[in-house]
Amino acid sequence: MPALVRVIAAMDADVLCVQEAPRALWCGRRRRELAELTGTRVAAGCGLAGLAVYVKPTVKVVHAEAHLLRVFFPREVRGLATAVVELEGLRLAAGSIHLDLVPAHRLYHATEIVALLERVAARFAAIPVLAGDLNERDHEPTWRYLAARLADCYARAPLGDAPTFPARNPTARIDAVFAGAGLEVDSCGVVPAPRADLAAASDHLPVVARLRRAAVAPEP
Numbered sequence: 266m267p268a269l270v271r272v273i274a275a276m277d278a279d280v281l282c283v284q285e286a287p288r289a290l291w292c293g294r295r296r297r298e299l300a301e302l303t304g305t306r307v308a309a310g311c312g313l314a315g316l317a318v319y320v321k322p323t324v325k326v327v328h329a330e331a332h333l334l335r336v337f338f339p340r341e342v343r344g345l346a347t348a349v350v351e352l353e354g355l356r357l358a359a360g361s362i363h364l365d366l367v368p369a370h371r372l373y374h375a376t377e378i379v380a381l382l383e384r385v386a387a388r389f390a391a392i393p394v395l396a397g398d399l400n401e402r403d404h405e406p407t408w409r410y411l412a413a414r415l416a417d418c419y420a421r422a423p424l425g426d427a428p429t430f431p432a433r434n435p436t437a438r439i440d441a442v443f444a445g446a447g448l449e450v451d452s453c454g455v456v457p458a459p460r461a462d463l464a465a466a467s468d469h470l471p472v473v474a475r476l477r478r479a480a481v482a483p484e485p
Contacts, residue, residue, distance in 0.1 A: 268465035275458035282361035282396035314344030358386035362397035393445040415443035424454035442474040
């Protein structure tokens with residue numbers, strides 16, 4: 266936990282999408298404990314799927330919802346945790362995901378996720394942002410499906426090394442942030458924190474994206 270808290274501090278993110286959050290008995294208390302230690306609050310969660318969205322106190326939470334995706338028994342339950350948030354007049358629908366190890370299940374769930382995220386974004390006039398562990402690389406079908414609908418932030422503005430897994434000796438980029446139209450990506454990459462802390466905090470390296478509202482082209 267101390268290493269995780271230090272890594273989150275190094276991220277300095279307004280919105281934090283978490284995977285493999287506590288999902289067992291007393292999970293709500295454990296999630297709130299992390300919020301207290303990091304000076305954030307829980308904005309949304311999907312307990313059975315182990316997902317959560319945290320925000321800084323300066324971020325306004327407009328709406329929160331959670332969805333369980335189709336269950337492929339006996340595979341692990343998957344879901345989507347979404348928080349519609351607002352900061353400095355910019356409204357985002359931030360979704361946290363953790364996809365399955367089975368390729369066909371990942372692609373099926375991705376279609377569900379995009380539909381759900383786009384629906385809530387349209388309902389609240391927000392721009393969708395999706396972050397999580399895809400369990401596949403950028404040349405594979407599910408990644409390509411998501412990147413065709415949302416911008417792969419690292420591909421748009423890479424910063425630092427690409428691989429995110431495994432944390433101790435990363436060789437594969439399987440974690441990503443995707444941003445919808447209306448956002449510009451200033452940078453995206455692995456969090457610049459001490460390697461010892463990164464390895465102790467998680468088996469994945471966390472990714473941080475710096476986003477801003479896209480400039481509006483002047484009318485002719």
